Amino acid sequence: MTKFVHRANEVMSERYKIRPKIREQEALSSYLFRLAEANGTNFLSILIQISTTKNSEISARRYYHIDINPAKKIDIKLLSQLTCISIEELQNHTFFPVLKSVFEDPAQNADQSTFQLGNLYVSQHRRFCRMCLKKEIKYHLIWQLKDIEVCVVHGVKLENDCLHCGKIQPYSKANMEYCTCIYCESNLRTENLTGSSIVHIDENQLRLYEIWSYMLESTKRLTPRQLSLSLEQTIALKILYLSQEERLEYRFASIRYLSGQEKVYLRNLALGQKTDGRTSYLGIVIRFFRKSKISLEYFHDVDVASEYFQSFIGEKKTLETGTCLAPWCHAAGTSNEMSMIQSFHGMDTHKNVYFCGKCFNTYGYSKSSGVWEDIGNRIHTVYNVILPLMEQGLPRKRMIQLLDGISARKISEMFGYMYCQNMIPKGYPHLKGVDKSPPNDLLSMFQLLKNQVGTYAYNMSFKAQELFGWTVQEFFCYFYQSQVQHFIFNEPKRVKKPRIHKNVHGLIREYIAECEREKKECSTSDFENNHGIPRHALQYYGLHEEIAIAKEDQKEQIMQSRYEQFWELTQMYVNNKLECGEPFNRLDVYKAINKRRKWISENCPDLIVWINEQVIISEEQQKKRQLKLDERKIKESILFLNKNEISISKASIMRVSGIAAIKLTGNTELSDYYYHLLNSDLLK
Template sequence: MLNRPKPNKGESLTGYLQRVAQANYISSHELWRWFILKGKHYPQSSMARVIDFVPGCLLDLKKMTCSLNINKETILLMTFQEALSKFYPYGTSETQLLSSKILSGITLQTRWFCPECLEEELFYKLIWQVKEIEVCPKHKVELISCCPRCHRSIPLLDVKSKVGLCSYCNSSLADAPRINTTDMDKSRCDDWNYLLGVNDNFLTMGSNYKCNFNQILASKLIYTACNYQETYSKETLKKSCFNKNTQQVLLQTARGTRVGSRVLHIDNFLNLIRLLRLNIEIIPKINVLTSFLDSLLSQKETIKEKISCIAPWCKSYKKPGSLHRTLTSVKSLIGGENLKYYLYCNECGIEYAIDANTGTLIERGYFINLAWYKVRPLLLENKTLAQVALELSQTKDRIRRCCIFLFANSLVEKNNIPFNVPEQHEDSKLEIMLEEINKGVRAKGFWRNQGWIYNEFLFYWFRSDVQVAYIQRKIPREDKRIDKLQKQERVLEVLNNLLDNNISITIAKVAEAMSVCPETLRQWEVLKINKAKTEQKSIRHKIHT
């Protein structure tokens, strides 16, 4: 580069690249193409956000440092990577940082700006891209989101991008009307200036505990809420500024007992430290006492550790901790019953829940109370299906299901069943059922699709291993993938249509016509758009000449 402007303090990388491009009389995308990593797709405006997040995933940072005479640290300071790295251990890969959900939804997809700042010094600040920063802290005016003339949003890094000018009508953004305001929270700016600066990592713990970043942050927040006591106190936490739900989430996060993989989002983190009136600079310096962690992590047993399977025939009968959580936490049933803490037994497949009103463990079915305790004794007396149903005031279908459940799990003999059922399970049919479950096929209609009779289906369906497989199944999304040839055909069809109708060809137009986003279209690696653009220009040129 012949001209190498120096980065300004707080400048965004996409804005800096625009200034470099302007100084060297080339377009922003030409500069981007010069620095792009080998094997990456050609520049697209929709990918500019990645440059301001983790630039090393798109750009050759070594080439940038040599060409622009700036070091890598200076480049990263113009991005959100510095904020991301405060929540991850040193050495975390750029790919992991880019896939992190900590900052998801926290930044803007288009350019916001302060006209006063642009009038004083022509560069875009990175902090303007944070959603909660709506006012310029220096001039006390609202940040502007569009061109003052054509009212269109300003892209982060468009092919025609120039700092301080609209990409569409070339109007000066500094001419935008000033909207003065006193509604400004300075602490928000302070927090983000700290996050985006070179400061300490949040993951220092002051103990030998091996925890992930979620557990460390949650532990620090609980420790602060408990007034830095030597040991954890449930009562002290209850009196803190955190509501009940927040307390439960923080405790589960600190102890690693939350169901599923959840991330402590930066928005929640910032809201919590603001509730505590805690300066963000203090977080890295908080060293949680080992005695506090011992008491926090060794609290009373969880519900799951206390309760056990209550099916008398099960190997896990009355073995505490033998039940497993599902991803369902709370449900209100139509009859007014409130259930929480859904569980199942991995041995017998019986499903359970906790009654929210009484706190007792209940079966989410009828195989223990009805099949085992009531139907089984009557079957041993050789009662008929009709007799059992009449005596227990139950439908014949429910009694039939109870009978087959008992026989399928070897809880009664075949001669005790008052109707025809298969002699034994066939491995081939069992494999078919398990395969269908793994595909996400639901129980309803399965037996008809396979041509099985009802009793035969239930005989396999009520096996404990089948029930466990069904509970643990992952329902796949509809497969919308198509092969490469089909992709090429679809793209060419759209391009031909645009050519025939003399509609200007852009990746956005093609993506819209195919109902996919531009990023997906680029990943298909079947783009013939440039060729079609050239052809369209040639046709238009011939028409005009």
């Protein structure tokens, strides 16, 4: 580093004589182009002067590092001295502010931070808005991001190629400071908007533009450090915290906006553990803000609750098994009959779910309050609502009228449950359909129901009526029998159905036929877009091979059709030009059929030969046309000179007609025509 300091001292008196102002939102590399032009040098010469690497190591493939993290390639302090622009301002025209906002020390971890941003950056070619370039020559820094696809100022798609020759513009080459193509020197700027260039700017693009603009323009970190954590750890923890809607307890399953891999990455990062080097930390941050729509200002100001942090770093609390709460149960007040349930429909609201082996009520800790309680509130319904009405001797119909919000089906269920638990008051007269003895093969009958519809009582009751003719009341009297309840709680709720692809095979055949009719190529991705059936589903059923085979069969046919189509378009264009006598060249033909020369030479080599032949014919046609025009000018000039009694010579003819001397000098067609007119009867 000493040699660079010494070199800086040498050039302090040799600052660039012309130092243009760096423009708003301009990339540093774009400014270096303009700096080179203003001082009569080139981009590479400036880069060699300020580079911190050997000249042999300066690679065009790494020029984009100047705009991401300039410290990796150039001496930013030296550039500041040469241009009289502060280091901070120069860095603000790179992605250094972004790296500084999310990394504790981007300079110390230059390789990691550059790699992280490089995954989100277009580094092979330069992207631009033609309308913006027309207004002001500068390449915006934000244009190079893969996330940004349109110019939000003009509503046009960002492009990377030349309109004239169609070639993609490299990231850094000569001519870039003039906004011209480096291959054909055509102008990359335009004032006209074409229909294909105008696009709809969706909400997603606007959100991404807002996020990146904020991070590029911000002078502060994305968040202050909290809880004695590093910046990266704090950001990871905040994302997890806000993804759980600022709840006080960390739960992996309740995290939103993030994929499983991203959750694991952020959790390990927040805990200071080893992370997957292939995952882009910066990419996760950007995707979180895009999906969550949380403002960056709020993210900066919000504090992670200490309770959340403790639950995040602490061990999972072991919850004790609660006791049975049903007053009529023989196991009430104890946990002796409690058995844990691994899968239950109440697990979205409760955790550590158990059932009592005596009263068959389900219990768990409420996720919202943390209180041990019965799930479904059956104890209250039975003991405080239905039982007092039974003691008054009211029938079910009367209960339905009195109990608003409790259906007839629910009351029948409670009757069946209370009957099996011996809770029906003595002398209760309304037991029709309740006091039936269960069948001897009751368990096998419920096994049959389970195999067909699963173990949800609602589904089983309808199936039982269909198979066995049971009423709703009879079903629940059997359903709450002890042997049936033990069977139900030990079986999965849903019946496992075999995977079937239904009519996918037919859809594939229709899709292939449609492709043949429209002469387009088959592909699994196109099939997925049209029918919403993912590719992995086709692979699962082994149906993707049908599309692959059809694709191969159609490939030659489609190529032949395209070949004929381009021949027809080309012939139509060329013949029209020749008939009208309009000149054209090879590039005009390529542009007319919207294909590059490389593609045509690879797919239609005969067409290239034919185009070359027609261009030669056009050139000959234009020569003959120009010859006739020149002959007419010579004839008119001779008549003019003769009429005004001016001496007729080749020199006087050239002055009057404007014809170039080379056309009349020597043994040329126009020279012969000149002498032919002099010897003719034209002057008599």
